[in-house]
Amino acid sequence: MANYYTDHPEIGFHLSHPEMRKVVDLREKNYEDKDKFDYAPVDFEDAIENYRRVLEITGDVAANVIEPNSESVDLEGPHLENGRMVYASKTFENIEATKKAGLWGVSMPRRYGGLNLPNAVFSMLSEVISAADAGFQNIWSLQSCIDTLYEFGSEEQRQEFIPRVCRGEGMSMDLTEPDAGSDLQRVVLKATRDEENDCWRLNGVKRFITNGDSDIHLVLARSEEGTTDGRGLSMFIYDKRDGGVDVRHIEHKLGIHGSPTCELTYKNAKAQLCGSTRLGLIKYVMALMNGARLGIAAQSVGLSQEAYNEALSYANDRQQFGQKIVGFPAVYDMLSRMKAKLDAGRSLLYQTARYVDIYKCLEDIQRDRALTPEEKQQMKKYQRLADAFTPVAKGMNSEYANQNAYDAVSVHGGSGFIMEYKSQRLMRDARIFSIYEGTTQLQVVAAVRYITNGTYLNIIKEMLQREVAEELRPLHRRVETMAALYEQSVQYVKEAHDQEVQDFLARRLYDMTAEIIMSLLILDDATRAKAEQNEACAEQFVKSANVYVRMAEEDVIGKASYVKQFIAEDLPAFKQV
Amino acid sequence: MSLKIVVLAKQVPDTRNVGPDAMTPEGTVNRAALPAIFNPEDMNALEQALLLKDADPDANVQIVTMGPPRATEIIREGLYRGTDGGVLLTDRAFAGADTLATSYALATAIRKMGLPDIVIGGRQAIDGDTAQVGPQVAQKLGYNQVTYVTSIDKVEDGKITVTRHIDGGVERVEAPLPILLTVNGDAAPCRPQNAKLVMKYKRATTPIERPADGSLPYAEEYERKPYLTITQWSVADVDGDVAQCGLSGSPTKVKAVQNIAFKAKESKVLTASDDDVNELIQELLNEKIIG
Numbered sequence: 001m002a003n004y005y006t007d008h009p010e011i012g013f014h015l016s017h018p019e020m021r022k023v024v025d026l027r028e029k030n031y032e033d034k035d036k037f038d039y040a041p042v043d044f045e046d047a048i049e050n051y052r053r054v055l056e057i058t059g060d061v062a063a064n065v066i067e068p069n070s071e072s073v074d075l076e077g078p079h080l081e082n083g084r085m086v087y088a089s090k091t092f093e094n095i096e097a098t099k100k101a102g103l104w105g106v107s108m109p110r111r112y113g114g115l116n117l118p119n120a121v122f123s124m125l126s127e128v129i130s131a132a133d134a135g136f137q138n139i140w141s142l143q144s145c146i147d148t149l150y151e152f153g154s155e156e157q158r159q160e161f162i163p164r165v166c167r168g169e170g171m172s173m174d175l176t177e178p179d180a181g182s183d184l185q186r187v188v189l190k191a192t193r194d195e196e197n198d199c200w201r202l203n204g205v206k207r208f209i210t211n212g213d214s215d216i217h218l219v220l221a222r223s224e225e226g227t228t229d230g231r232g233l234s235m236f237i238y239d240k241r242d243g244g245v246d247v248r249h250i251e252h253k254l255g256i257h258g259s260p261t262c263e264l265t266y267k268n269a270k271a272q273l274c275g276s277t278r279l280g281l282i283k284y285v286m287a288l289m290n291g292a293r294l295g296i297a298a299q300s301v302g303l304s305q306e307a308y309n310e311a312l313s314y315a316n317d318r319q320q321f322g323q324k325i326v327g328f329p330a331v332y333d334m335l336s337r338m339k340a341k342l343d344a345g346r347s348l349l350y351q352t353a354r355y356v357d358i359y360k361c362l363e364d365i366q367r368d369r370a371l372t373p374e375e376k377q378q379m380k381k382y383q384r385l386a387d388a389f390t391p392v393a394k395g396m397n398s399e400y401a402n403q404n405a406y407d408a409v410s411v412h413g414g415s416g417f418i419m420e421y422k423s424q425r426l427m428r429d430a431r432i433f434s435i436y437e438g439t440t441q442l443q444v445v446a447a448v449r450y451i452t453n454g455t456y457l458n459i460i461k462e463m464l465q466r467e468v469a470e471e472l473r474p475l476h477r478r479v480e481t482m483a484a485l486y487e488q489s490v491q492y493v494k495e496a497h498d499q500e501v502q503d504f505l506a507r508r509l510y511d512m513t514a515e516i517i518m519s520l521l522i523l524d525d526a527t528r529a530k531a532e533q534n535e536a537c538a539e540q541f542v543k544s545a546n547v548y549v550r551m552a553e554e555d556v557i558g559k560a561s562y563v564k565q566f567i568a569e570d571l572p573a574f575k576q577v
Numbered sequence: 578m579s580l581k582i583v584v585l586a587k588q589v590p591d592t593r594n595v596g597p598d599a600m601t602p603e604g605t606v607n608r609a610a611l612p613a614i615f616n617p618e619d620m621n622a623l624e625q626a627l628l629l630k631d632a633d634p635d636a637n638v639q640i641v642t643m644g645p646p647r648a649t650e651i652i653r654e655g656l657y658r659g660t661d662g663g664v665l666l667t668d669r670a671f672a673g674a675d676t677l678a679t680s681y682a683l684a685t686a687i688r689k690m691g692l693p694d695i696v697i698g699g700r701q702a703i704d705g706d707t708a709q710v711g712p713q714v715a716q717k718l719g720y721n722q723v724t725y726v727t728s729i730d731k732v733e734d735g736k737i738t739v740t741r742h743i744d745g746g747v748e749r750v751e752a753p754l755p756i757l758l759t760v761n762g763d764a765a766p767c768r769p770q771n772a773k774l775v776m777k778y779k780r781a782t783t784p785i786e787r788p789a790d791g792s793l794p795y796a797e798e799y800e801r802k803p804y805l806t807i808t809q810w811s812v813a814d815v816d817g818d819v820a821q822c823g824l825s826g827s828p829t830k831v832k833a834v835q836n837i838a839f840k841a842k843e844s845k846v847l848t849a850s851d852d853d854v855n856e857l858i859q860e861l862l863n864e865k866i867i868g
Contacts, residue, residue, distance in 0.1 A: 039776035042798065053779060054772045061769050102772035115772055 004067075004128045005059025008305060009536045010343060011124055013529065014350040015051060020120065023354055024048065026361035027118045037110045051121045057101050058125045062132035065097040070133035073258035074425055083246035085213035085260045087139075094136050095168065098129075104143055105166030108150060112158060113166035119360065120353040123298040127346075130302030134429040135258030137302065139211050141295045145171040145218050148288045149237065151363075152275035157237065161216055169215035173288055174206045174238070174264065181208070182442060184220065184281055185230040189266060191221035200236055200273055202244070202266040210436075212262025213247050215240045219266075220285055223277050230281040236271040244269025255428030290387070292437045293394040294356060297349045300394075300401035300433045304342045307404040307426045311335060311411040314423075318413075325411075334407045340547035341400040343540065344518035347525050349397060352389040359383040385459070388450040395443030396514045398433035405430040444510045448502070452494055456513045457487060463520040469527040472542070475549045479519045482553055485560040486512050498568045505566060508559040515552035522548050579635035580732065582626045583687055584655065585698030585711065586619035586640050588648040592703050593617075600836070613647065615654050618699025620767035622760040625729050626697055627659050627768065637661050639693075641686050643671055643679060646785045652807050656778040657770040662804075664690065665783050668811040673824030676705070680713030682822055685815045687718060695737070696757040700725060708759070715757035722757040723750050727764045783809040 005011060024047045031047075033040035041047035069090035076088040087095075098104065107122050108114025117125075122144065130137035146165045150158055165171060180186040189204030202221055206212070217238040224232035238245060249263040275284055312335055315326035325331050359382035362375055371379065405427040409416035416423050434440045450456055460483050468476045489512065493505050526541035590611035592599070598610045615623075623640070630636045640655040640663035642648050652663035666686055674682065687696060696718070701708035708724075715722035723739055727747065731738040738751045742761050780795060781804065787793055799805050812822050820826060847853040861867045 038802065038804075039773045041776075042795070046795075049779065050776045053775045057770045057772055057775065065769070097769055100768040100771065102774070106772070115776075 001060070002063035003056065003059035004062040004131050005055040005124075007059070007063075009534075010346065010540065011055070011127065012052065013525070013534060013537045014120070014346070015048060015055075015124070016532070017350065017354065017528075019354050019358075020048070023118050023120060023357045023361070026358060026365070027116065029365065033110050033116070040110060040116075050115075051117065051124075054103075054106070054115065054117070055121070055124055055128065058103060058128050061097050061101050061103070062128050066094050066129060066132035066136055069094055070136070070258075071422075071425075073133060073135065075257075077257040078250055078260040080247060080250050083248075085247045085250055085262055087260065088258055091136065091139065091258055094133070095139070095170075098140060099168035103140070104168040105146060105162060107144060107147055108162050108166060112150075112162035114162070118353075118357045119294065120350055120357055123294060123349060123353045126295055126298035127302035127305070127349075130299040131306040132302075133258060134299055134303050134426075134433075135256035137299050138256060138259035139170060141299070142171045142173070142211050142214065144291050144295060145173050145216075145288060147291055148218060148235075148284055149274060151287060152235070152279075152284050153237070157272065157274065161237065161239075164216065170211055171216050171218070172209055172211045172214040173285075173292070174209050174212065174217050174219040175285060175288075176208045177205060178207050182439065184285065185228075185233075187220050187222060187233055187281070189219070189221045191223040191234060191236060191271070193223075194270075197270070200271045202236060202238065202269045202271050204266050205248075206264040206266070208251070209262045209264055210259055212260065212264050213240070217245070218274065218284075218288065219271060220280050221271075223273075223280075231278055233280040233285075234277040235274045235280040235284045237274050238266075238269055238271045242270040253432070255425070255431055289437060290356075290390050293390050293443075294349075294353060296433055296437045297345075297352070297390075297393040297397040300397035300430070301342065301346045301349050303401045303426055303430050303433070304338070304345065304397070304404040307401070307408040307423065307430075308335070308338045308342055310421075310423050310426065311338060311404075311408040314412050314415070331411060334411060336543070336547045337551060338404045338407050339540070340522070340544040340551060341404060343525070343544040344522045344548045345393075345397045345400045347521040348389070348393050348514070348518050351521060352386065352393040355382050355386040355389055359386055384455065388447065388455045388459075391438075391443035391446035392510070392514045392517070394437065395434070395440045395447070395510070396518070398430075399440055401430040401433050402427075441507070444506050447510050447513070448506045451490060451506070451509050451513055452502070454490075456517065457483075457490065460486070460513075460516055460520065463517070463524070466520075466524060467527065468523050469530050469542075472523055472526060472545060475519075475545055476523055478549055478553055479516060479523070482512075482516050482519070482556045485556060486516055489560045489563040492563055496568065500571060501566065501568050504571065504574070505563055508563055512556050512559050515555055519545075519549045519552045579633050579637065580629055580695060581691070581693035582629060582636060582638045582695045582697060583690065583693045584619070584623050584626050584638060584640045584660070585683060585696065585714065586623065586642050586651050586655070587616045587699075587702045588613050588642065588644050588651050589616045589702050589704045590614075613650070615651055616699055616702045616704075618701060618703075618760060618762050620699070621762060621764040622697045622699050622758070623655060623658065623660070624765050624767040625726070625758070625760055626695070628765070629695075629729065629732065630659060639663050639690065641666065641683060641690070643667070643674070643682055643686075646783060649783045649786055649807055649809075652783075653778060653781055654770070656781060657775045658768055659771065659774065663807060665785075665807060665809045666811075666815070667783070667785060667809055668813075669823075670812045670817075670819050671823050673827060674822065675827035675829035676707050676709040676713060677828060678822055678824075678826035680710050680717055681826055682812075682815070682817065683710070684714050684717035685817045686810060687714070689810070689815045692718070692755065694754045694756075695732075696720065696755075697726075698757075698759055700759045700761050711757060711759035718755075718757070720755050720757045721752050722759070723752055724759045726758045726760045729758070778804070781805045781807050783807045785809055 024044050034042045041050050072090045073088040078085050078087050106115045106117045110116050126141050191200050191202055194201045219236045219238050222232050223234040246265050247262045248265050251261040318325045359379050362379035408423040409427050412423050415421050493502050522545045526545045529538035529541050590608050591614045601607045626638045630638050638660040640652050642651040643666040649665050655663055698711045725742040726739045727742050728740045735754050740747050
């Protein structure tokens with residue numbers, strides 16, 4: 001039987017990454033749950049076995065329930081009925097199957113009914129579900145909003161809401177409004193205190209809310225009258241059981257049809273404050289968005305895999321000029337780039353997820369006891385790495401998913417343009433990845449400070465010190481040259497002392513950063529797969545390293561040249577009115 | 578009182594994915610070349626049992642299966658989806674059973690477990706395709722039986738209402754408990770494994786599956802957690818009559834096994850000429866294949 005997890009040994013390869021031991025030991029807090037819960041792991045190996053099993057279950061549900069439903073969901077989509085959103089009929093089947101499989105609230109501690117999965121494993125589940133149906137992945141992965149409620153909500157709120165999510169109730173994050181998209185500081189939805197009923201009341205409109213008719217909403221609203229910036233915003237929990245929020249409209253979209261995008265009207269809706277007032281945007285939504293960005297990176301990797309699978313299978317099947325088209329250089333050039341982007345992007349995703357895990361676990365331990373100075377230092381280090389890597393993982397993987405879906409259509413030739421083939425849907429679905437949860441352009445903005453302050457450069461230098469397999473050394477030397485060019489380019493931009501020049505060139509520096517890091521990651525993976533005699537992965541990763549490093553080099557050299565010859569006086573030639 | 582339910586399930590070679598080496602030269606099933614799976618219609622039966630347990634969590638669902646040690650996987654598959662336990666009937670004396678000896682063994686084991694309100698199994702197994710075991714178990718237990726069930730609609734006041742498949746439609750049947758049901762493949766598909774249950778039961782084994790040299794990983798876990806030991810019964814454990822079990826209890830005798838390769842009996846080559854096409858159409862009209 002098909003299984004999206006076991007069919008792709010490249011995913012499980014990241015489960016055995018050496019850094020996972022640190023992640024799991026921290027996450028399981030010395031396996032303290034083993035005597036309290038019959039499903040808790042007793043040691044590290046047991047935990048990894050649990051992850052493997054939950055991934056197999058997810059791979060089964062993805063391949064045998066969600067994927068077979070995906071075309072029907074794409075064609076039907078959700079609809080509006082008396083102010084309520086109704087999912088496409090097969091979406092209900094998907095939800096039911098994931099509930100029965102126990103795939104809700106998976107990141108939450110066991111004491112609330114969760115599986116206590118680390119982010120790295122959650123991201124694997126995410127990519128597996130996304131490969132089957134990216135739109136359904138939205139509905140499912142929005143459960144990760146509960147992480148923010150767990151982190152910042154009160155114990156009463158945790159006990160009230162977390163078990164419900166573990167039982168399969170859906171979530172949404174109600175942030176954007178007609179005049180507040182990328183610029184969330186302009187949110188105006190009004191929150192007022194209702195002293196008589198000891199609650200808050202929400203009034204206003206939210207727009208472009210994914211899964212907007214969910215059971216439990218996290219809402220960004222203006223609690224401080226008279227304020228106009230982010231410091232007047234707070235975060236609230238709205239429970240659909242209390243009523244007061246209606247769906248006014250469901251958007252007709254290019255892709256991810258199964259994922260309902262709603263316009264909501266809040267009419268005196270009862271709500272609870274989550275955390276403290278005024279920290280809604282500057283603290284909580286930033287946490288929420290970072291989680292969501294990693295979710296989109298995983299969604300992107302899943303779709304990239306599916307696009308590659310579709311293209312490869314078609315290229316092996318389709319014959320022209322008396323041979324399978326997979327044998328033509330122009331076609332295998334495309335396919336090999338798709339696979340290289342997929343393997344490198346996936347590695348970046350899980351590297352980022354592990355960084356997030358380590359700092360979040362330490363942060364969680366800090367809720368129970370004071371950290372040692374050494375632990376504190378670790379937490380800071382990994383938080384910085386997570387903050388630096390998240391915008392790269394999201395931006396690059398979302399762009400790669402689009403490129404891979406586009407190439408999948410190209411490999412299909414005329415058939416790719418026909419609606420009966422899946423590749424067109426993948427292309428439509430992927431388009432939003434590089435837009436929502438912060439456009440790629442905004443990921444660049446989030447990353448640029450780590451470019452100029454040398455965070456990435458330090459990591460690149462550290463990674464360059466790692467041993468690589470003998471046969472990969474020539475490639476490794478090419479990456480060293482790329483890193484030197486990168487250092488010069490960053491230096492050049494810094495020395496220009498011109499903010500507009502820096503902003504203009506930032507995307508190029510961002511791409512160079514990402515491509516060098518991913519080159520090193522794929523070299524690392526190929527080296528480890530060979531050392532572990534993981535033949536299925538070793539052969540693939542050595543190929544992908546060969547393809548990816550060349551592709552990166554082609555781009556890095558071009559961009560270094562572009563940057564080097566750019567001066568502020570060139571800017572007017574680009575400006576449009 | 579909450580319902581007691583026993584699910585009959587069989588581990589079978591996956592005959593739906595037959596490769597070129599599926600049969601031995603002697604014409605028997607090459608079990609080594611075919612993966613062992615949970616008989617598909619028994620999965621549908623399991624789902625019906627679990628739906629009853631969804632409605633009443635106090636209902637008790639047990640799986641009974643007969644087979645070699647590796648058939649314990651059937652019991653685990655049940656535990657992963659929400660059953661309360663199960664029994665593996667395993668003994669050399671059970672081997673080589675036809676449907677009569679199989680139903681004897683199953684009925685004997687069910688009596689030993691304590692008679693349930695509902696016994697439920699798939700209509701038939703994909704290796705034998707006899708559809709006899711369910712009805713024979715009912716006969717031996719003295720239970721009412723309804724076959725070809727597609728859903729259980731109601732269980733109330735000692736009565737059960739089911740929908741069953743009949744030629745050209747369905748019928749609704751009400752019957753008193755206790756009862757044996759056999760379930761069709763077009764009943765609801767079985768739910769997926771549940772993550773928490775898999776984590777809980779992943780090391781559950783029958784004693785016969787464990788290494789004989791006593792080298793058991795996580796041995797201390799088995800002492801702490803009795804549910805990690807799955808019940809296994811021999812003929813003696815169920816107070817069975819050896820003469821009625823296995824080969825000795827099986828009146829079915831295989832006279833001969835023939836390899837039959839399907840071949841087209843006759844063929845005709847037509848050209849694209851109008852005459853040939855007209856002739857073909859006339860022939861199809863005469864045979865009333867079209868018209």
